[in-house]
Amino acid sequence: MWNYLKGCFRSGKFSKNIRWSLLTAAMIIAVIKLGPWGVLLLGLPTYGVFMHTIKLFKMKTAVPYWGEKFEKKDIFKLLAEEKFHPYVTRKGKKVRQVKVSDSGRWVLVKGRYYPLPLVRRFCVDRDLTKCMVYMIDGNCDEQEWTGNAAIEEALEEMCSDDQNYPDYICATVFEMLKSQIIKDGYTLATTDWNEFRYNWEQKCRVMDNGQDPERVSAKRMRALTNPESNNKTMYNKALTKNEILAICQGIKDGRIDDPGRMANINKYKKDIYVLNGVKIYENLGYPANKVAEEFLFDCIRDIEKPYFDDALRVLSGFPREHLIGSIEMHVKKAHEKGDYVFGAGLLALARAIDYEISLEKESSETEALSEISSENSNEVTGFEVATEGGQGAVAVKFQV
Numbered sequence: 001m002w003n004y005l006k007g008c009f010r011s012g013k014f015s016k017n018i019r020w021s022l023l024t025a026a027m028i029i030a031v032i033k034l035g036p037w038g039v040l041l042l043g044l045p046t047y048g049v050f051m052h053t054i055k056l057f058k059m060k061t062a063v064p065y066w067g068e069k070f071e072k073k074d075i076f077k078l079l080a081e082e083k084f085h086p087y088v089t090r091k092g093k094k095v096r097q098v099k100v101s102d103s104g105r106w107v108l109v110k111g112r113y114y115p116l117p118l119v120r121r122f123c124v125d126r127d128l129t130k131c132m133v134y135m136i137d138g139n140c141d142e143q144e145w146t147g148n149a150a151i152e153e154a155l156e157e158m159c160s161d162d163q164n165y166p167d168y169i170c171a172t173v174f175e176m177l178k179s180q181i182i183k184d185g186y187t188l189a190t191t192d193w194n195e196f197r198y199n200w201e202q203k204c205r206v207m208d209n210g211q212d213p214e215r216v217s218a219k220r221m222r223a224l225t226n227p228e229s230n231n232k233t234m235y236n237k238a239l240t241k242n243e244i245l246a247i248c249q250g251i252k253d254g255r256i257d258d259p260g261r262m263a264n265i266n267k268y269k270k271d272i273y274v275l276n277g278v279k280i281y282e283n284l285g286y287p288a289n290k291v292a293e294e295f296l297f298d299c300i301r302d303i304e305k306p307y308f309d310d311a312l313r314v315l316s317g318f319p320r321e322h323l324i325g326s327i328e329m330h331v332k333k334a335h336e337k338g339d340y341v342f343g344a345g346l347l348a349l350a351r352a353i354d355y356e357i358s359l360e361k362e363s364s365e366t367e368a369l370s371e372i373s374s375e376n377s378n379e380v381t382g383f384e385v386a387t388e389g390g391q392g393a394v395a396v397k398f399q400v
Contacts, residue, residue, distance in 0.1 A: 020053045066115050066135075074188050084108055087154045098154040103304055104271070105193055107158065109151065112143065117193040117272075120170065122155035131155070136200055137178070138171030165204045173203045194306030198272045201238035224250065235268045239276045248283045259288070263295035274299065274307045282314045289314065297330055300345035308345065316352045324355055331357050 027046040031038035066075075084099040084106070099108040100116070107116045109131075120134040133141045177200055181191045224233065224247050233239065239247075251259045262277040278299060281289035289296075299311030315323065327350055334342045350357045 020049070024049050024053045066118060070188060078189060079106070079113065082106055087158075089153055089157060093150070093153075095150045095154040097148070097151050104306075109155070110143075115193065116158065117197040119159055121159040121164070124152045124155060136170055136197070137174035138167040138169075165208050169204050169207045173200055173207065176203065192306065192309070194272045195275075198238050198275050198306070201272075202240050205237065206240050234262060234276060235273060238273060239279075244276070244279050244283060247280055251280075251284060251288065259284070260291040260295075263292035265295060265298045272306050274305075275310060278307050278310045278314060282310065282317075286318055290318075293318070293326065297326070300349060301339075301342045303341070303345055303348065312345075312349055312352055315349055320353055320355075323349075323353060327355070327357060 024046075027042060027049055031042050031046050034042070082101040082103060082105070084101050086094045086096045087098040087100050087107070088094050097110060100106070101108075105115060105117065107114050107119075109122075114133065118136050120136050123132040123134065125131070131143045133143055135141065177196065180199075181188060181193070181196050224243055233243070234247075247256065247262075250256045262280055265274055265277075268274045268277070277292070277295065281292040281296065293315075296311045296315050299305065299307050300315070302308065318326075327346055331343065331346050334340075334346060347357065
């Protein structure tokens with residue numbers, strides 16, 4: 001709720017509405033006092049000011065457009081859990097006027113919150129005073145910003161590279177998928193917005209290309225399996241299911257002679273496009289996808305990333321004994337570096353295959369010995385139990 005209210009104040013909406021309300025009231029009073037002359041001279045301007053004020057109060061608030069699509073109480077709940085930090089451009093420049101939430105769901109621009117996965121693109125005009133915000137459901141919301149070049153640079157990095165699908169395609173696909181995200185507060189809070197966006201882009205590409213759902217054209221197949229030409233699609237767009245299958249077939253047929261090329265998380269322009277690689281290696285199956293093992297472990301380094309669950313599922317399909325060895329190796333490295341975020345991902349993977357990693361075992365043993373030591377303090381001497389500074393503390397921090 002506080003995040004929402006801060007957005008309202010920072011956007012200047014409240015102060016702007018108050019100013020126009022006072023002006024409207026003053027003009028109405030002037031018309032009444034002047035009588036017929038007031039109606040004649042000020043009637044039309046007063047009516048115009050009055051209608052403009054009414055429009056202001058009807059305008060979207062701190063969550064424009066989608067604030068009307070979702071229930072306000074659900075927006076309050078979601079924003080209450082978010083923490084925002086300034087956006088940092090690829091050049092390392094911090095843009096304080098543009099903030100993103102830790103979850104990656106929201107972007108805050110000049111006091112207004114936007115659900116980032118549901119924004120198709122921001123289009124800032126040349127004089128940087130207005131911005132057209134194009135939504136994935138085909139609608140457009142105009143925002144008046146007295147912005148600057150830093151804001152434009154940040155917004156372009158976040159959204160401008162998306163393919164500009166026709167509005168009717170955007171609307172059609174959104175209607176097909178919206179039940180996954182706009183249903184009730186529980187669905188809105190628990191839906192994977194990035195997965196939703198990925199599925200939306202997949203279906204938009206299918207409709208836009210007029211693709212036969214049963215196959216991928218020979219021309220596109222050659223482009224997808226050619227190392228010289230598939231980069232533009234592989235790392236910058238959401239591949240359709242048939243394109244993913246075509247690439248997998250190209251690997252199996254030997255037309256893609258380096259199946260590990262897609263296993264570099266840094267090549268993908270956006271987090272959701274990493275799902276291209278994850279889904280390709282999922283379709284390949286083991287042992288063909290063993291070449292991407294480190295890539296898949298990279299994908300579970302942060303449980304907040306959109307590709308985390310998919311990568312976890314793919315890794316879970318590796319042979320158990322082999323996977324246990326890999327988990328223990330990465331756990332040791334994460335423990336040495338104090339990388340507790342990665343540790344949480346490793347713990348989730350271990351639990352997915354019903355395995356208790358060494359740190360968990362040591363933690364359990366330490367807790368048991370601690371209890372015994374406490375109960376028998378008069379009998380047990382010369383023994384110290386590692387608690388806060390020991391591995392038990394690390395194991396606790398690894399919990400998810």
